[in-house]
Amino acid sequence: MWSLSDITNSIQNALNRAFNPTFATLTEMVIVGICVIGLFAVLGLILVIMERKVSAYMQVRLGPNRVGPKGMLQSLADTLKLLLKEGLTPDGADKFLFNLAPVIAMIAAMLLLAPIAFAKNFQIWDINIGVLFISAVSSISVISILMAGWASNNKYSLLGAMRSGAQIVSYELSAGLSVLSVVILVGSLKLSDIVQSQENGWWIFKGHIPMIISFVIFLVAVTAETNRAPFDLAEAESELTAGFHTEYSGMKFALFFLAEYVNVFIVCGVGATLFLGGWMPLHIGNWHGFNHVMDFIPSSIWFFGKTFFLIFVIMWFRWTFPRLRIDQLLNLEWKYLLPISMFNILLVTLMAIMGWHF
Amino acid sequence: MFLKDYIKDVFGAVKSLLIGMRRTGYYFTHHKEIITQQYPDNRDTLVLPERFRGEVVMPHDEKNEHRCTGCTACELACPNGTIKVITKFDITPEGKKKKAIDKLVYHLELCTMCNLCIEACPSDAIKMAQNFEHSVFDRSQLTKVLNKPGSKIMDGVE
Amino acid sequence: MSLSTIIFYLLATLTLVSGFLAVTTKHIFRAAIYLLFSLLFIAGIYFWMHYEFIAAVQIVVYVGGIVVLIIFSIFLTHQSGQNLPKQKLGRTIFSALAALCGFILILVQVYQHQFVGTIERSVEASISNIGSQMLGVSDNGYALPFEVVSMLLLAAMVGCIVIALRTPKEIKEGGL
Numbered sequence: 252m253w254s255l256s257d258i259t260n261s262i263q264n265a266l267n268r269a270f271n272p273t274f275a276t277l278t279e280m281v282i283v284g285i286c287v288i289g290l291f292a293v294l295g296l297i298l299v300i301m302e303r304k305v306s307a308y309m310q311v312r313l314g315p316n317r318v319g320p321k322g323m324l325q326s327l328a329d330t331l332k333l334l335l336k337e338g339l340t341p342d343g344a345d346k347f348l349f350n351l352a353p354v355i356a357m358i359a360a361m362l363l364l365a366p367i368a369f370a371k372n373f374q375i376w377d378i379n380i381g382v383l384f385i386s387a388v389s390s391i392s393v394i395s396i397l398m399a400g401w402a403s404n405n406k407y408s409l410l411g412a413m414r415s416g417a418q419i420v421s422y423e424l425s426a427g428l429s430v431l432s433v434v435i436l437v438g439s440l441k442l443s444d445i446v447q448s449q450e451n452g453w454w455i456f457k458g459h460i461p462m463i464i465s466f467v468i469f470l471v472a473v474t475a476e477t478n479r480a481p482f483d484l485a486e487a488e489s490e491l492t493a494g495f496h497t498e499y500s501g502m503k504f505a506l507f508f509l510a511e512y513v514n515v516f517i518v519c520g521v522g523a524t525l526f527l528g529g530w531m532p533l534h535i536g537n538w539h540g541f542n543h544v545m546d547f548i549p550s551s552i553w554f555f556g557k558t559f560f561l562i563f564v565i566m567w568f569r570w571t572f573p574r575l576r577i578d579q580l581l582n583l584e585w586k587y588l589l590p591i592s593m594f595n596i597l598l599v600t601l602m603a604i605m606g607w608h609f
Numbered sequence: 610m611f612l613k614d615y616i617k618d619v620f621g622a623v624k625s626l627l628i629g630m631r632r633t634g635y636y637f638t639h640h641k642e643i644i645t646q647q648y649p650d651n652r653d654t655l656v657l658p659e660r661f662r663g664e665v666v667m668p669h670d671e672k673n674e675h676r677c678t679g680c681t682a683c684e685l686a687c688p689n690g691t692i693k694v695i696t697k698f699d700i701t702p703e704g705k706k707k708k709a710i711d712k713l714v715y716h717l718e719l720c721t722m723c724n725l726c727i728e729a730c731p732s733d734a735i736k737m738a739q740n741f742e743h744s745v746f747d748r749s750q751l752t753k754v755l756n757k758p759g760s761k762i763m764d765g766v767e
Numbered sequence: 768m769s770l771s772t773i774i775f776y777l778l779a780t781l782t783l784v785s786g787f788l789a790v791t792t793k794h795i796f797r798a799a800i801y802l803l804f805s806l807l808f809i810a811g812i813y814f815w816m817h818y819e820f821i822a823a824v825q826i827v828v829y830v831g832g833i834v835v836l837i838i839f840s841i842f843l844t845h846q847s848g849q850n851l852p853k854q855k856l857g858r859t860i861f862s863a864l865a866a867l868c869g870f871i872l873i874l875v876q877v878y879q880h881q882f883v884g885t886i887e888r889s890v891e892a893s894i895s896n897i898g899s900q901m902l903g904v905s906d907n908g909y910a911l912p913f914e915v916v917s918m919l920l921l922a923a924m925v926g927c928i929v930i931a932l933r934t935p936k937e938i939k940e941g942g943l
Binding site: 305308309310311312313316567568570571572587591 | 619626629630632633634636637640642643644645647
């Protein structure tokens with residue numbers, strides 16, 4: 252059966268035979284870097300066109316339909332436009348930090364791709380603290396937003412940056428707690444272990460109601476963490492023009508834009524790995540025939556299918572709900588999500604100790 | 610009781626959010642509801658709403674007759690001086706002088722399509738047409754004379 | 768010189784340079800950012816040593832927590848883009864001396880310690896090991912410091928609430 256892990260193994264063997272280990276490692280790093288950048292570009296193109304089409308259909312519109320078949324090349328044309336635009340730096344801006352901020356946003360998003368298992372045995376870095384690594388590195392992206400907001404020397408940018416800082420810091424708590432409920436059941440932070448533990452069923456099915464609650468809390472919290480509507484106070488168009496990237500243009504703006512979409516992809520990938528079994532096919536109890544059919548679908552398709560399903564759900568949120576006010580946003584976190592997820596984690600711990608899950 | 614209210618709050622919120630998502634989900638799956646008009650492409654089949662207001666016209670019948678008496682009610686009703694009625698005096702077969710229009714000048718570039726002139730007209734001589742493709746190369750082309758050359762008032766319209 | 772050594776010296780130089788820039792720069796916000804880089808490169812050294820857990824905790828605590836807090840306090844107190852006033856010479860000398868003393872103290876500690884050389888590969892500490900070590904009550908456990916730290920946090924939280932509380936008089940007056 253065709254699989255991605257065979258390809259990576261054969262590449263590694265070929266490199267090790269041809270060069271000495273140090274050079275082989277370096278070459279592998281370069282290959283991985285190119286693959287990550289390529290994935291970024293493709294993801295950006297796909298997610299932008301997907302967002303525009305989904306929003307159009309939800310608002311009873313057609314969306315882009317001129318460039319390419321059914322408008323599918325629209326985002327390519329937009330990228331070309333952004334590439335040709337002038338990257339302006341405002342006069343009063345702190346030039347060094349202003350130019351650094353989008354790069355940091357991009358690097359943080361790139362680092363986050365490392366521990367994600369895209370397919371069976373296909374992972375850049377199977378680090379033993381995978382989940383912790385993701386929550387640690389995602390906190391770097393806050394810095395890039397704060398940096399951009401400060402360096403622009405613009406009141407809208409500064410307000411947007413402060414809002415988004417407060418929002419990300421507070422929603423990280425409930426996102427972390429809902430991730431922790433899976434970690435409690437698995438007993439490991441390693442993403443490959445977490446996927447392996449779902450061989451006989453995904454956690455959202457195995458973990459009864461508490462896992463469904465923590466899945467919902469995870470979705471709400473990551474929507475807030477990626478600064479997407481209904482939690483897009485950081486770039487609320489009607490209040491702050493564009494929030495922290497008001498002053499950005501051209502390719503620097505494109506980097507922020509791309510980092511936002513890649514962050515959406517990553518949090519959805521993590522959600523799919525933790526709750527929906529990552530690349531594990533759907534298995535139902537003892538239906539051996541059904542399970543066998545499901546095994547024939549390649550693992551990468553399972554992973555990307557689940558991830559894109561979650562991305563669709565988050566887009567669905569965005570185009571359905573109105574934006575929250577800042578006090579409503581903080582009330583939701585501190586009065587509802589955090590107490591519920593703390594109580595939920597007690598339930599999950601009890602479940603793990605008593606062995607009530609399947 | 611506090612806890613009961615709290616739980617009721619949470620469930621109420623989730624329910625109302627789900628109702629909203631069901632509506633957008635319905636639109637997402639039902640593409641027949643899409644109301645977008647792809648304008649230049651569907652120019653031949655374009656159907657505008659009946660009450661769409663594109664420009665003021667004066668209908669003439671096949672004998673080149675209109676219903677305008679030249680009463681200038683439309684000129685007085687217009688808030689921004691779009692219509693100018695230039696009158697003349699016709700001699701009726703009985704030898705009497707009768708007021709009639711020479712030209713009804715309509716400045717399309719000034720018109721806001723407010724419909725007040727049509728409402729003011731006592732003899733229904735003018736109405737709103739549906740043509741909306743008004744772009745021309747010269748501003749002077751937007752100043753139109755609504756009555757056709759050689760036209761005269763319809764019989765029986767006073 | 769192997770690749771691994773080169774990476775170590777690169778990370779160490781970057782840490783030192785950004786630490787030096789943090790104390791010499793004229794912009795307070797840039798100082799915070801250089802401090803952030805310094806902490807990030809230290810996390811990089813931990814990753815280089817295969818202490819992934821400590822590295823991730825370093826990033827979570829310092830980058831996600833402390834630097835964000837520092838940046839927020841700068842946002843709330845300082846005028847945007849203003850240069851810091853030049854410090855008095857006495858203060859500069861005093862701070863330099865304090866830093867030097869700290870450096871010497873650490874150096875003495877390092878040289879007094881007997882490092883045992885090893886050629887074995889480092890083992891990845893599993894999460895269950897870290898957890899049982901941290902909350903163990905045996906000889907190598909850290910249960911007591913863990914609990915003491917949580918008491919400290921509790922005291923800090925209570926302090927925050929006390930500061931944020933309005934006295935009954937203020938509530939009557941309706942002021943903030």
